[in-house]
Amino acid sequence: MLCPTNELLALQLLHSVGWVHRDISPGNIMRIGGSVKLGDLEYAKKLGSDRTHEFRTVSFIICLGTDFVVNICTGHSPLYGLRSGIAKVPPP
Amino acid sequence: MACEVESQKYLLHDITRLSLQPILQTDDSDEAPTPPFTFNPIHDLESLWWVWAWVMYFYVDEPGKAFPDKQAQAFRSLFPDYVPAARLGSLTSRLDKNVPPAFRAVKSLTEQMRQRLAATYTRMEEAALPPNYKSFVPSLTDFFIQALQLSVNSAGGIKLYVPSGCHKRKEPSREEGNLLSSNSNKRNRDV
Numbered sequence: 001m002l003c004p005t006n007e008l009l010a011l012q013l014l015h016s017v018g019w020v021h022r023d024i025s026p027g028n029i030m031r032i033g034g035s036v037k038l039g040d041l042e043y044a045k046k047l048g049s050d051r052t053h054e055f056r057t058v059s060f061i062i063c064l065g066t067d068f069v070v071n072i073c074t075g076h077s078p079l080y081g082l083r084s085g086i087a088k089v090p091p092p
Numbered sequence: 093m094a095c096e097v098e099s100q101k102y103l104l105h106d107i108t109r110l111s112l113q114p115i116l117q118t119d120d121s122d123e124a125p126t127p128p129f130t131f132n133p134i135h136d137l138e139s140l141w142w143v144w145a146w147v148m149y150f151y152v153d154e155p156g157k158a159f160p161d162k163q164a165q166a167f168r169s170l171f172p173d174y175v176p177a178a179r180l181g182s183l184t185s186r187l188d189k190n191v192p193p194a195f196r197a198v199k200s201l202t203e204q205m206r207q208r209l210a211a212t213y214t215r216m217e218e219a220a221l222p223p224n225y226k227s228f229v230p231s232l233t234d235f236f237i238q239a240l241q242l243s244v245n246s247a248g249g250i251k252l253y254v255p256s257g258c259h260k261r262k263e264p265s266r267e268e269g270n271l272l273s274s275n276s277n278k279r280n281r282d283v
Contacts, residue, residue: 005240008140012233015133022131024139025093026146045131 006036014038018047093142094135095180096213101129103180104210105217132225134212137232138183141209144202144240145170145187151252153194159255162190184210197246201239208235 007029014021021028022043030037096103105126149167152159166188172179187203189196212232216223 005237005244008137008233008236008240011136011140012237015136015229015233020131020133021136021139022097024136024143026143029143047132 007038010036010038014044019044020047094138095183096129097131097135097139098179102126102217102221102223104184104213105221105223127222130222132223133229134209134216134223134225134232137229137236138209140236141202141205144205147252148191148195148199148202149188150255150258151192151195152255153192153250153253155253156256157253159258160190160192163192166190194247194250198243198250201243201246205236205239208232 011021011024021038021041022045023040024038028038028040030039149163149170152163169188170179170182183206187199187206189199191199209232212228216225216228
């Protein structure tokens with residue numbers, strides 16, 4: 001059975017840097033190997049932002065693997081700049 | 093998707109009046125205007141809660157098992173063709189007991205999460221609109237993490253099986269005329 005705490009930890013990381021996902025659904029929570037990936041950040045948005053969509057892509061994922069590092073697969077996004085900050089979050 | 097996001101308005105700031113409204117037929121002109129709706133992290137947490145509820149009421153605990161009638165009824169009650177008002181009623185009411193026997197301990201924890209989520213919405217929105225979510229998100233997230241960890245521990249080696257005759261990640265068959273795609277709500281996400 002998929003450990004549901006991992007998807008919550010991925011979401012907690014996103015919230016901790018001031019973003020919301022806005023499209024949590026079964027299809028956007030993926031289990032790949034031992035990792036839980038939160039996908040489809042097309043509707044993710046920085047809290048307080050006036051923009052309707054921060055970016056459009058279907059290839060962004062937040063990956064919670066054993067090293068507990070958020071992995072953003074492709075660049076050229078406002079989220080890309082958050083990578084180093086998220087990576088500092090200690091493992092649970 | 094969170095009920096408020098589907099409705100694009102705050103729903104739980106005056107839950108008592110909301111529940112009495114069909115009887116009293118209050119005049120909308122007497123209501124104080126509410127600020128424009130904006131998405132906050134509590135809505136993400138609610139969406140995750142709905143995913144867990146979906147898993148619990150959609151799957152069965154034995155391979156090849158048909159979808160039990162009472163469980164199917166509970167599923168349709170929780171997910172009534174994406175009607176926001178009906179789903180809000182589910183969020184503010186106790187979860188139906190008709191889940192597979194192996195899932196009952198997990199259901200009890202999911203019910204506690206529902207109570208905490210609904211209470212958080214109410215306290216947060218009664219205090220201020222737009223809600224000051226920052227002081228509520230950490231405690232609700234921590235509560236969810238603890239409840240889920242307990243769920244995982246109590247679930248042990250439980251496996252999930254798609255009921256025979258159903259398709260994974262599809263809701264049980266229902267009247268075609270009432271069926272809306274969940275993607276039809278994406279047009280509402282511009283706030």
